[in-house]
Amino acid sequence: xxxxxxxxxxxxxxxxxxxxxxxxxxxxxxxxxxxxxxxxxxxxxxxxxxxxxxxxxxxxxxxxxxxxxxxxxxxxxxxxxxxxxxxxxxxxxxxxxxxxxxxxxxxxxxxxxxxxxxxxxxxxxxxxxxxxxxxxxxxxxxxxxxxxxxxxxxxxxxxxxxxxxxxx
Numbered sequence: 298x299x300x301x302x303x304x305x306x307x308x309x310x311x312x313x314x315x316x317x318x319x320x321x322x323x324x325x326x327x328x329x330x331x332x333x334x335x336x337x338x339x340x341x342x343x344x345x346x347x348x349x350x351x352x353x354x355x356x357x358x359x360x361x362x363x364x365x366x367x368x369x370x371x372x373x374x375x376x377x378x379x380x381x382x383x384x385x386x387x388x389x390x391x392x393x394x395x396x397x398x399x400x401x402x403x404x405x406x407x408x409x410x411x412x413x414x415x416x417x418x419x420x421x422x423x424x425x426x427x428x429x430x431x432x433x434x435x436x437x438x439x440x441x442x443x444x445x446x447x448x449x450x451x452x453x454x455x456x457x458x459x460x461x462x463x464x465x
Contacts, residue, residue, distance in 0.1 A: 300407040302396050303388060304458045307403040307429070308412035309419050313448060317412055317433060318400050320451045321458070328455070330395040330464060335387050337401030344371060395464060408461055410446075410454065413438065431457055 306321075308314050315336075322332050345351040345364065354362045355373060362373045376382075382390075384405045391397055399407065403422055411422050411429045415436045423429040423443065431444040433454060438445055446454050459465035 300388060300397075302394070302462050302464070303399060303407045304396065304462055305399040305402060305405070305407050305409035305428075306412060307401065307409050307422055308414075309417055309422075312412040312414045312417060313433075313435075314400050314412050317448065317454070318398055321398060321455055324451050324455045325396060325459070328459075330459075332396045332398060333391045333394040335391070335397060335399045335402070337399075344373060396458070396462060398458075410458070412448075430461060 306314050306318050318334060318336075322334065325332050343352070345355065345362075351362045351364050351373065355375060360375055360377065364371045364373070384402055384407075388397060399405075399409075403409070403426070406428060409426070409429045410431045410433055411426075413421055413432055413434045415434075421432075423432060429443070431446060431454075432438060432441060433446045433448055433450075435448050444457065446457070456465060
């Protein structure tokens with residue numbers, strides 16, 4: 298596997314991916330591991346807001362703006378006429394860490410868990426992606442050849458991920 302310490306959480310919109318990632322980050326960091334995340338957004342987003350100094354710098358035309366304090370720092374890079382950065386670039390931009398949890402990027406070649414909610418009316422992703430190693434769901438799915446976890450089985454899901462990434 299190309300991405301040894303990368304594991305993805307995928308699913309259709311409103312399936313519970315973010316809630317699962319949040320719970321997994323909390324649980325896994327409590328076990329003593331360092332976890333970083335990558336979240337794919339399908340739209341433009343801002344981490345600074347109108348009226349802030351950094352927003353004003355960016356709107357004035359700055360290609361990059363770094364926000365820094367004693368507690369954290371962030372780099373905002375405007376792509377302007379550049380293409381969206383690819384998955385390899387993003388993974389390689391993360392500082393050294395034990396585990397990178399990725400929310401989204403379902404087309405990429407890393408190992409993944411699919412979150413399927415009972416309201417899902419779309420074709421499950423696992424049917425066409427052999428990188429999906431398990432399912433997390435709020436209902437029973439018959440005849441699966443891969444493990445299935447309930448949404449509230451955070452420790453079991455985390456242990457599964459840690460084993461698959463050779464951290465445990």
